[in-house]
Amino acid sequence: MTANVARNGTGGLGRQTAGHPWFHRLSRAGLAARGVLYLLVGWLAVRVGMGHGGGKEADKGGALQEIAGRPGGTVVLWLLVIGLAGLALWGFSEARYGQPVPDGHKARKRLAAFGRGLVYSVAFAGTLAFVLSHKQSSSDQESRSFTARAMSEPGGRWLVLAVGIGVVAWGLHQIWHGAGRNFREELKTFGMDQRVQRAVEVLGVVGHIARGIVAIGFGVFLGYAFVTFDAGKAKGLDGTLRELASTPAGPWLLVAVALGLVVFGAYSLCEARWRKVEAVRA
Incomplete structure (x- = not known):
C-alpha cells in the first residue's frame, strides 16, 4: 500500500515536472541548441567542400572548437550543455508519458523517444x-x-553490423519522415501564418532528407567494417561527409548535403518555436 502511494506520488511529481512551463522552455532551448550545432557542422562541411576547411572536422567536435574560439564562446558552450540536457530529459519524459502526437502513447513512439533521450x-x-x-x-x-x-x-563484430543496420534504418526513416512531411504532426501549425508554414515545411523536407543521407552513409561504413574485419573502415560524421566528395559528383555532392544540414539546423530553430513539447495528459 505504502509502495503504491510512493509510486503514485513519484509519478505525479514526474508528470507535474514534465508539464511545467519551465520544462517546456528547457526542451525548446535544447532544440535551439541542436539547431546551432547543425548550422555550424553544415557550415564547416560546406567549407571543406569548397576547399577551405581550415583543418577543422565537420562534426560536433569541430563545431564546439569553432564556438570556443569566438568571444563569449564559453558562455555559449554552457548554454549548449544546458540545452542538450534539456533535450535528453525531454526524450525521457516522452518515453515515460507519451508524445503529444497521434498514437504518441504507443510503444514504438515511446521507444523512439527513449532512444532520443539516450542519444542526447x-x-x-x-x-x-x-x-x-x-x-x-x-x-x-x-x-x-x-x-x-x-x-x-x-560476438562484437555482429554488434557492429547490428548498429550499422539500425543507423541505416533510422536514416531511411528520416528520409521518409521528411519526404512524406510527417514531421508536420509534431508542430503547432495552427499557430503559423500560411507563408511561414510553407517555409518551415520546405526546411523540414530538405533538412530531414539530408540528415537521413548522412546517417545512411555512416551506417554503411559500419557495415563495411563488419565485412572487411577492419575497424579502420568505420567513419564518423566528418569522414562520412568527406567521402561524399570522392563520388563522381565530386565536392558538389558534399556541399549539397552540407547545405542540407544547415537547413536542418534552421528547421531545428523553427522547432524551438513551434514543436509540441507538452506532456500527454493522463
Whole structure:
C-alpha cells in the first residue's frame, strides 16, 4: 500500500515536472541548441567542400572548437550543455508519458523517444566534457574506437553490423519522415501564418532528407567494417561527409548535403518555436 502511494506520488511529481512551463522552455532551448550545432557542422562541411576547411572536422567536435574560439564562446558552450540536457530529459519524459502526437502513447513512439533521450545524453556528456577540458576527439576517432573495442569482444563484430543496420534504418526513416512531411504532426501549425508554414515545411523536407543521407552513409561504413574485419573502415560524421566528395559528383555532392544540414539546423530553430513539447495528459 505504502509502495503504491510512493509510486503514485513519484509519478505525479514526474508528470507535474514534465508539464511545467519551465520544462517546456528547457526542451525548446535544447532544440535551439541542436539547431546551432547543425548550422555550424553544415557550415564547416560546406567549407571543406569548397576547399577551405581550415583543418577543422565537420562534426560536433569541430563545431564546439569553432564556438570556443569566438568571444563569449564559453558562455555559449554552457548554454549548449544546458540545452542538450534539456533535450535528453525531454526524450525521457516522452518515453515515460507519451508524445503529444497521434498514437504518441504507443510503444514504438515511446521507444523512439527513449532512444532520443539516450542519444542526447551522450551528446550532453560529450559537450560537458569538452567545456571542462577543451579536449574533443573527432567523430572518426570515436567511431573507430567503438568499432575496434566491439570487434575485439566475442560476438562484437555482429554488434557492429547490428548498429550499422539500425543507423541505416533510422536514416531511411528520416528520409521518409521528411519526404512524406510527417514531421508536420509534431508542430503547432495552427499557430503559423500560411507563408511561414510553407517555409518551415520546405526546411523540414530538405533538412530531414539530408540528415537521413548522412546517417545512411555512416551506417554503411559500419557495415563495411563488419565485412572487411577492419575497424579502420568505420567513419564518423566528418569522414562520412568527406567521402561524399570522392563520388563522381565530386565536392558538389558534399556541399549539397552540407547545405542540407544547415537547413536542418534552421528547421531545428523553427522547432524551438513551434514543436509540441507538452506532456500527454493522463
